[in-house]
Amino acid sequence: MKPLDHRNFNLELEKRVRKVINDYGLIDDGDKIAVALSGGKDSVLTLHILDKLSRESNINFELVAIAIDEGIKGYREDGITSARNNALKLGIDYIELSFEDELGFTLDQASKFYKTACIPCGVFRRFLLNRTAHKLGSDKLATGHNLDDEVQSFLMSFARADVRRFAKFGPKQERIHPKMVPRIKPLWTIPEKEVGIWAVLNEVDIHLAECPYAQKSLRSRLKNYLNHLEEERPGTKIKMLEFFQKSLKMDKKEVKLYECQLCGEPSSVSICKACEMWGIIKKGMD
Known part of the structure; x- marks a missing residue:
């Protein structure tokens, strides 16, 4: 088999990312973009x-x-090092936060109060990323969500009948609250496998280890199922993404946010999920 030409691979990958950026207007002139x-x-x-x-x-x-150290002993340290090294290599301003400094506990400690650590991890990561991006005056918050992530997330919300989350799908979210920084997903149509190939071909410093909590999550089970489907029927994931895109008729502008009565951050209810969980965890630790 002829080896992959990393230059052609890079160009094709960049072309597809640029297409998503251009087609959906992810970036505007003068934007300040925070990258998670x-x-x-x-x-x-x-x-x-x-x-x-x-x-x-x-x-x-x-x-x-913006890098966030959730506090997963024996795992997160290497990821933070890779994040720091890549930002330094590219000369990009780098902000590093931790659950312990910002919230008063690590994810390892918080995980004891939930069936899976992915629940508090997702809530508090989103909370800190948005709050920090807003404080920095960012116009957009770019995340690394790829094709696989998006399909998995949609199916998870579908399985839980969590209709409110449907408005969060797609490569771009509009600003629906002054304190809510719109998210953009440049890798929206890029399969996870191709992201891995890019990292290997270009010998990029990345953290490859899987989170020790991941195997207990619904996302992990869906990921394995979808990979099996994709292997049997190539193109399944992109077709599912296209179907979701066509079938979602919810007007994202209808989603209304308020401000949490405790922390003042954007929330769809009077007490945001982060503060609700924060109280549970702190009470349990005390």
Whole structure:
């Protein structure tokens, strides 16, 4: 088998990411874009492609990277190191936060109060990323969500009948509250497998280890199922994404946010999920 030419592979990958950015208007001239940087392959690719685009495109925009140490002993340290190294290599401003410093506990401690650690992890990561991006004056928050992530997330919400989350799907979210930084997903149509190939071909410093909590999650089971389907019927994932895109008729502008009575952050209810969980965890620890 002829080996992959990494230059052609890179060009084709960048072309598809640029298409999503252009087709959905993810970036505007003068934007300040915060990149959620975990040190994993998806967020690192997002950072590298946006950095290249900022230097080669007619659109002028600024980048800043935000990394969050959730506090997973023996695992998270390597990811934070990779995140820091990539931001430093590209000369991008880098902000590093931790659950312990910002919330008063680590994910390892919080996980004891939930069936799976993915529940508090997702809630508090989103909380800190949005709050930090807003404080930095960011116009957009770019995440490394790829094709696989999006299909998995939709099926998870579908299985839970969580209709409110449907409004969060798609490559771009509009600003629906002054404190809510719109999210963009440049890798929206890129399969996870291709992100991995990019990292290997270009010998990029990334954190490859799987989170020790991942195997207990519904996402992990759906991921294995979808990979099996894709292997038997190539193209299944992109077809599912296209179906979701066509079938979702919810007007995202109808989603209304308020401000949490405790922390003041955007929330669809009077007490945001982060504060609700924060209280449970702190009470349990005390």
